[in-house]
Amino acid sequence: MVINDMAKDVDLAKHYLVPKHSVLSDTEKAKILEHYRITPKELPKIAKKDAGIAHLEVKEGDVIKIVRNSPTAGKSVFYRVVN
Amino acid sequence: MEDEIVDYEKYVYKQVASVQFSVISPKLIKKVATTKIVTPELYDKEGYPVDGGLMDTRLGVIDPGLKCRTCGAKLKECIGHFGYIELARPIIHIKFIDIILNIIKSTCHECGKVLIPKNKMTYYFKILETIELEQGIDTRRQKIKEIIASLKTTSKCPHCKAKQHKITLEKPTTVVEGEKRISPIEIRARLEKIPDEDCEIFGLNPLHARPEWMVLTVLPIPPVTMRPSITLESGERSEDDLTHKLGDIVRINQRLFENINAGAPEIIIEDLWDLLQYHITTYFDNNIAQVPPARHRSGQPLKTLTERIKSKDGRIRHNLAGKRTNFSARTVISPDPMIRLNEVGIPQEIAMKLTIPEKVHPWNIAYLKQFVQKGAETYPGANYIVRPDGKRKKITEETKEQFLEEVQPGYAIERHLMDGDISIFNRQPSLHRMSMMCHRIKILPYKTFRLNPAVCHPYNADFDGDEMNLHIPQTEEARAEAEVLMEVQTQLISPRYGLSVIGCVQDSISGNYILTKYFTQLTRSEAVDLLSSVGITEFSRLPNRKTVTGKDVFSCMLPEDFSFVGKSRSKEVDGSNEVVIVNGKLEKGVIDRSNLGEGSGLLLRNLHKKYGPDKTLQIINNIFRLGIKTLLKRGFSVGIGDSDLEVKGKEKVTNILKKVDMDVQKLIENYKQGELEAFPGRTILETLELKILEQLNNARNESGSIATEATEDSTGTRIMVESGARGNIINIAQMAACVGQQALRGRRIGIGYSGRTLSCFKRGDLTPTARGFVSNSFKSGMTPSEFFFGSMTGRDSLMDTALRTPKSGYLYRRLANAMQDLRVEYDGTVRDASRKIVQFSYGEDGIDVAKSEKGVINIKKIIESVM
């Protein structure tokens, strides 16, 4: 129980191991879908209750942009759709 | 693209939404059945199948000429139809006995309800649902029993207050309540009483699986097509095991009917009933522990339904998962350094069994007739002749002449394998695409497959008894595909790390090292000798001097416009380790494993980039031979004398070992005195161990470096180590100076007898000798206790590899299977079979490793080459 209380005080988004998550606007989302010529169902998924996006206000169908540190590319961009 | 996606979905005709498994109901059995089987007779006097018998033609046909009475189709067109028999008395289905028992135990025999009070039902139902989700349905049924036991209502039904009795199973199929046996009729009646809602508690959907269906009242008879009879040469018919078993069932069932109708005494009826239960039980499974297996008259057990499916020789592992190939061969492999890299040596014996079909044309008819003329017994001949209608005829001494006349365009000749034919060579486990490569055939004497030691690496093969498989593609398309996509030179660059997977190994590395480092005064004729033995006849590239160097000879292997700068692992006589090639001339440096070896250095990678696969393979081939021929000319041997130390060196090693012994003694003394200070987070004893270990390791390393200094550096052993051909400095040190500490799980050896490792030491002895430090060298010889410590670590590492290999192999297999249909699309994304994106850019950087240099793209070099 104590562990849970502590978890409340930690802002996961600020932890150095957690990559940056952000919500795409509708135009940005449309642009991504157009660029890869896909529908949202071809995107990888992310759970609405995922701890990484707990600090964001998201609804189902939103696309989350994740920028990760990559050993091969330096920075790598990833998109996941909320559901 | 938009259209393409639409097109893609157009072909999905119907999608399977779900699969429903269920227990087949008596009603459904009758509904799918075409025939009611009423007689155990199979054939009448004329040999025709009896109506209502087990071979009834309404069940399908197995005789050519007969027609199926159900669908009208002929042999091989009709897949067969089920029949059924009405059982005189209900019979327990052996495969459901556990579930039946469980349900009977958990329900009331009066009202049929589950023995859980109504008010607690919803609570337990939820628990059961989660248990099934997490641990499966068997655990769920187990849990129901536990719940009822915990409720302490076992003796009385919470619904109708009826008294409950203890129910046990007398294996295999007899259910006993208290002292009394419950008959299958009673069991079925009780199961029928269970309300639909209560079925769901057991995880049964009453629509698809009513519990009483697990007690058989009708038995489906499988179609004859799945139990065909075979006609022996004597004309006698031999029936399938299943037909035999079904015959027993039908016969006993009819007897039971007759006895019941005649009002025979109950004892006789019960005996027959039990017999019928036995037959039906063994029909489903002839390997039940308490049941003697049903046997043929010859005494061998019948193969009934379960045996057909189960285990290694069953339908699944043998027929569905098992794969077999024609035109393939397997034998032991052995090395042949003079065979080319993309060749494989084939024993003539095998070459005369495996064939290649060649179509006869007006242009090659004379050529192909030669093979027919030779026949199947002489090499190179032909085994079969294929007529245009596809009929294959064996070529024999007698038929030969006739076929020679007959052959004309449109025929095909299956001729023996010959040099240069295409084959696919493979070694298991095939973890790689390089585990199956296309090689050209080379016919050789003796009975093993021969391959160049340099291609061992991609196959992960060695010659300690390894066997490999060979396949001969049979069509022009398959051969073209193998040649273009799979031939050895196309596989040179590894898609894993972007460097050559094939390079020089063993002797050829030592040879090139010697050639480029020590051969400074070759006479011109010696050099020409060397080159021509490699197969090079163009000597104009040798400098026009009386004496040339090994570097000059090596340079002849390289293309004239090739330049390269790199590093070698060993040092030139002057101490530098630079390798410089300018315009196809090795100006500076020693050639060793870091430039020739597989998976190391950019020399081979750059050659490949500039000159392509074929030329690179040719170069590797030549360099390989050059190394070997150099060794052959110079001579090369290793001996224990290679690790002789100079007198001074020997003294130094002895001093180091003496000193470390004293230092450790001091540490132990300190420890016993209580003066040792513990490292943070460690006990004092652990600290002592760490310190001792550090001291001993230092001593081993020091004596090791002295050993390398104090041994002669042009000996075979040293050359192998320096060039990277085999062995390392530790090996030399262990031979020359000191074997060092034997460790088990990262610690000094501490197990064995109580308080000591071996009974020849004092209890609590912490000295190096008593805890596995081997101060002798392999050459000086070990003491018995040292040898024993060595064996301990040896056994430990043997166990470790034996246990780890299958684990990591399975881990790899799971990964490979999970990712097998991922692919990189044209837009650079990685997608799965349903086109879902897995990675937005392959490897996050979008680099095709096979086209890179060790995973990176050398932009500087590209710019330079363009400028």
Ligand SMILES: [Mg+2]
């Ligand atoms: Mg082996």
Ligand SMILES: [Zn+2]
């Ligand atoms: Zn039919």
Ligand SMILES: [Zn+2]
């Ligand atoms: Zn009851």
